[in-house]
Amino acid sequence: MKAILMTGVGGPEVLRYADVADPEIPSPHHVLVRLHAAGVNPIDTKIRATHSYYPERLPAILGCDGAGVVEAVGSSVTRFRPGDEVYFFNSGLGYEPGAYAQYTVVPEYYCALKPRHLSMQEAAAAPLVLVTAWEALIKRAQLKPQETILVHGGAGGVGHVAVQLAKHLGAFVATTVSSETKAEFVRGLGADHVIRYPEEDFVEAALKWTDGRGVKVVLDTVGGATFCRSFSATRVYGQVVTLLSAACEPSAINTARMRNLTVGYVQVIAPIYLGLHSARLAQTRILEEGARLMEEGRLRVHVGRVLPLAEAAEAHRLIASGGTMGKIVLAIP
Structure with a gap:
């Protein structure tokens, strides 16, 4: 073959x-x-x-x-x-x-x-994007109707499935994208609010969208500084679920602590590797x-x-x- x-x-x-x-x-x-x-x-x-x-x-x-x-x-x-x-x-x-x-x-x-x-x-x-989005939103975040979620990279593989799944669950969905073409794409998937991250700060945009409270859930598909800064966009007792690993500065960790955030990790290949x-x-x-x-x-x-x-x-x-x-x-x- x-x-x-x-x-x-x-x-x-x-x-x-x-x-x-x-x-x-x-x-x-x-x-x-x-x-x-x-x-x-x-x-x-x-x-x-x-x-x-x-x-x-x-x-x-x-x-x-x-x-x-x-x-x-x-x-x-x-x-x-x-x-x-x-x-x-x-x-x-x-x-x-x-x-x-x-x-x-x-x-x-x-x-x-x-x-x-x-x-x-x-x-x-x-398969992979479906399982990843499902485990992130339903198993880790336990996303509920009427809750707010910010999906980073909503036009990507996992992101575009997560946007749709979050809407299916009855949530209000904001997502970050890099271009107007991608903005139109995610609007077609049902996104309620689109953040063009090259042109606007996603933390400020998320806070404005939620009247200063922050979103209940963040799904991070990007990692790095995006993951660390997401703590500031999340409401008190909210959740940040990430697909990646990143080391954050103490100030970002303190933001997560002072907001009593729950941080969850999703690695769907782990069950394959661990048997x-x-x-x-x-x-x-x-x-x-x-x-x-x-x-x-x-x-x-x-x-x-x-x-x-x-x-x-x-x-x-x-x-x-x-x-x-x-x-x-x-x-x-």
């Missing part, structure tokens, strides 16, 4: 289009999936640049998001049969083969039926519930760019450069 091999640690040039052996079903509970598309995520570029999870395993096939058709099933599989269209969040850390390939194998527990009306490319774009089966089953349930919302038209995933599998390196360059709205997807021949 054709696959993208990560042949070393470094820049996008370490990704090579190659012929490799088809995978074999490794257990009675695995399914063999003929992939039609794979999602590309920032975590893929970080693994490529550092290979910090499994540095001894090279070459590796990256990609935790995929969509395709079940080709064969293990002897004990009960959830799927050949011909089923599925999407999944699995592997991609460099230990087991990921989704940058024509075929992959996935435990049946971590697959879900593809939303019926979505294309394979749209379905492959969904937490129950947590991974919960993520599969998110895929199933998300499929229902997408089929009902309450949630959509925007595919901003589609590239052929052979151009995975270019997809990584585009991720690093920023500016893409929604997700980048690899079409698999």
Whole structure:
């Protein structure tokens, strides 16, 4: 089969289009999936640049998001049969083969039926961003109707799903974007207030929007100074949920303490790396519930760019450069 091999640690040039052996079903509970598309995520570029999870395993096939058709099933599989269209969040850390390939194998527990009306490319774009936004807003922040939330990077992969999910939950949503094109995009997703961060200070804008109180929840998809300054935009007893890690100055930490803020972290690949089966089953349930919302038209995933599998390196360059709205997807021949 054709696959993208990560042949070393470094820049996008370490990704090579190659012929490799088809995978074999490794257990009675695995399914063999003929992939039609794979999602590309920032975590893929970080693994490529550092290979910090499994540095001894090279070459590796990256990609935790995929969509395709079940080709064969293990002897004990009960959830799927050949011909089923599925999407999944699995592997991609460099230990087991990921989704940058024509075929992959996935435990049946971590697959879900593809939303019926979505294309394979749209379905492959969904899993990581859906699970991340869901865990951030529902599990960590426990966002409620009528509460206010500020989503940083609302036109990005996780951000554009979070904006829609927050509206589905009945919240009032503000979001930061870098351009008028992205502003129009997030308004179309339901954002109530758009902050053009190159032109206005997001802390001042959030405080003005909330009559000085600050938002109840901040979802930080940016990290760094944005995470640290978000404490000042959050109301007393509010919550800041971040997807990244950052060291803040003592003054920012003191702001969080004096506001009695709760800070939560979301790293959805942790259950894969740590082998937490129950947590991974919960993520599969998110895929199933998300499929229902997408089929009902309450949630959509925007595919901003589609590239052929052979151009995975270019997809990584585009991720690093920023500016893409929604997700980048690899079409698999």
